[in-house]
Amino acid sequence: MQFYKGRKVLVTGGCGFIGSNLVIRLVEAGADVTVVDSMYDEYGGNLYNIAPVKDDIRLNISDVRDSVAMQYLIRGQEFIFNLAGQVSHIDSMHDPFTDLEINAKAQLGVLEACRHFNREARLVLTSTRQIYGKPHYMPVDEKHPLDPVDVNGINCIAGEWYHLLYHKVYGIPAAVLRLTNTYGPRQLLKHNRQGFLGWFIRLVAEDKEIQLYGDGSQRRDLNYVDDVVEAILLAGKDDRALGQVYNLAGDEPVSLRDICERMIATAGKGRFKLVPWPEEKKKIDIGDFYGDCSKITAELGWRPTTNLDEGLRRTFAYFENCLDEYTRDSSTFVCKP
C-alpha cells in the first residue's frame, strides 16, 4: 500500500459501488485522490459512499461524456482508474444510445485526452465478464470467444479495445480487468437493473421475498468488493499488466438458490420463492457462468481471499446501519466539490 502514498489518482465513477471502496482504500494508503462522478440518479453514485473520506478527497461532479472537463481533469494524474460506466444490461436494450455514449464514446474521450495531454498516466479500465456471453466452456478464460448478448456487451468490448489499441499504437499505459458479479458494502440497491446480487441483498435486508427465476440452479461466481479493489490496485502498479486483459473470478461457482439460502442464513431474515422466467430476461440469460482467473494469479499474484460467507456477513453488517441511504430515491449532498 506504500506504493500509492502521495500519488495523484483520478477515479471515475468514484462515488459508485466499487469506485467508492477503491477511493477509501486509496485515501487510507495516502494517495492524492480526485473523484469524478456524474451522480446520475439511476446509477451507483451515492455521496454517502464517500462520506468517510469526504474531507480527504477532491470531488468533481461531471459526466465522463463531458470530454472538455475530462481533458482538464486527467492532466497531471499519475493513475486513472476508469470505473464510470452504464452497467445495466436491461437499460442498454431500452436505451442503447446512452449505453453507447457512456461505455464506448466516453472511453474514447478519456483515451484521446490521455493521448493529447497525459501519455504517462497508468489507466485501469473495469470491464465485465458479460462480454463472453453464453459460455462455450467453463471456467471461462481470457481466450474464450467474445459473444455479447446485449448492447452493453458490444459497447464494453469497444471500450476495452480502444484501451488496448491506444496502448499498442500510442503507448498509453492501459490495463483491462473483466469483473464478474461483485457484491459488498456500498452496492447499488435502488433498483434491480444492475444485476441480481444487489437486489437480493436489499430484499433480504428488508426481510422481503426474493423471486428466483426457474429452479435457481444456474451458477455464478462472485467476488467480494475488497478483492476487486485489490485487483485494480495491482493492475495499476504492475508493468506486466500493460496492454493486458485479465479476468477476475470467484473461488467457486455457486447456484443462485444457494446464494439466496446463504444470504438468508447470514442476515437471519428474508425468504425466496421459485417463479417462471419472464420472457425478456430469459432471452438474454446465459445459463451457468464461472470464470478462470489463473492469468492474473500467475502474472500479478491476485486471487480472491474473502469467501462468500465472510463477504455476506460483512455486507449485511454494513447495510444494517444505513439501509435507508441506499433505498431512498435521492441522495443527500454531504461533500463539497
Add this chain to the structure above:
Amino acid sequence: MQFYKGRKVLVTGGCGFIGSNLVIRLVEAGADVTVVDSMYDEYGGNLYNIAPVKDDIRLNISDVRDSVAMQYLIRGQEFIFNLAGQVSHIDSMHDPFTDLEINAKAQLGVLEACRHFNREARLVLTSTRQIYGKPHYMPVDEKHPLDPVDVNGINCIAGEWYHLLYHKVYGIPAAVLRLTNTYGPRQLLKHNRQGFLGWFIRLVAEDKEIQLYGDGSQRRDLNYVDDVVEAILLAGKDDRALGQVYNLAGDEPVSLRDICERMIATAGKGRFKLVPWPEEKKKIDIGDFYGDCSKITAELGWRPTTNLDEGLRRTFAYFENCLDEYTRDSSTFVCKP
C-alpha cells in the same frame, strides 16, 4: 434478378463506389430504389456514379447519423442495403469520434428505426475483413479471432454485432458481409485514405509513379465490384443468410507488386518504385492477408467470377473516359432529390 423486380429497396451510401454499382444493378432488375447518401466531401459519394440511373431512382441526401430522417426513410422498405460508412483506417485514427458515430452509432440508429417502424425489411450490412487484424492463419475464415488494429475496426465490429444482436433478440432479418479489398468502376480516387487500390488505379490512369512500401511482397486478395454486388443481392434474398456473417474473398492472393505490374500492363502506362515504410503506416500494417469465402460459397452459392486481369481491364476502360469526374475536388449536381 427477377427477384428484385418491383421491390422497394433502400441503399445507404448509394452514391458511393459499391453502393452506386449496386443501385445500377437494382434499377436494371426493375427494383424501386431509394438512395441515401450524405455526399460528404471526403467520402465516396459522387453524383456522376449514379448519372446513368438518375431518372429511375429517388435520391435523398442525408447522413445515416440523421436518425430522424432514417426513421422516416426506412418505413415501407422491403430491403435495406446498409453500405454507408467511414472506411478510411487512417481517418479513424485522426478523428475517432466521427468514425464511431458513422460506423457504430448510426448503425444502431438504423436498427432502432427498424425495430420501431419496420421489422420486416431485410438488412444487409457491408463490413470489412480489416476487423480480423493481422492474421493468425490464412486463408482467414469467419471463425478467425477478431483483433482490430485501428479505431475503424473496433467500430465496424460494434456495427456488425448490433445487427446480429437485433436479429437474435428482436428478429430483425439482418445479414453481414465482410468485404475484402474491392476495386472497379466508380471507385473513389480523390485521395489515398480509403486503401491502396483506388490510389494505385488513379496513379496508373494518370501515368504517374506508384510508391510501393517495402519490397511490395505483401499479399492481398481482391474482388471486382460486380462480384461484391452479386454477393449483396444474394445475401438480401436468401433466408439462410439471416443472422449470419460471411467473408467475401478473392480467388487467389496476389502481391502488391504483382498488382502494380498488372495494372501498368493493362493500362499501358504508369510505373512504380519501392520506397521505405512510413512509420505511421507500418504501425498498423497487417502483412499478408487473404480470406476464405467457402461459407458463402456453400450456403449462398457465391464465388468471385471476374479474374484480376479482366477486372482491371474493365476498370481502366471505365475511367478512361471520365477520370476527371473522380479526381476533381467537388462533384457536380446531376440529379435532383
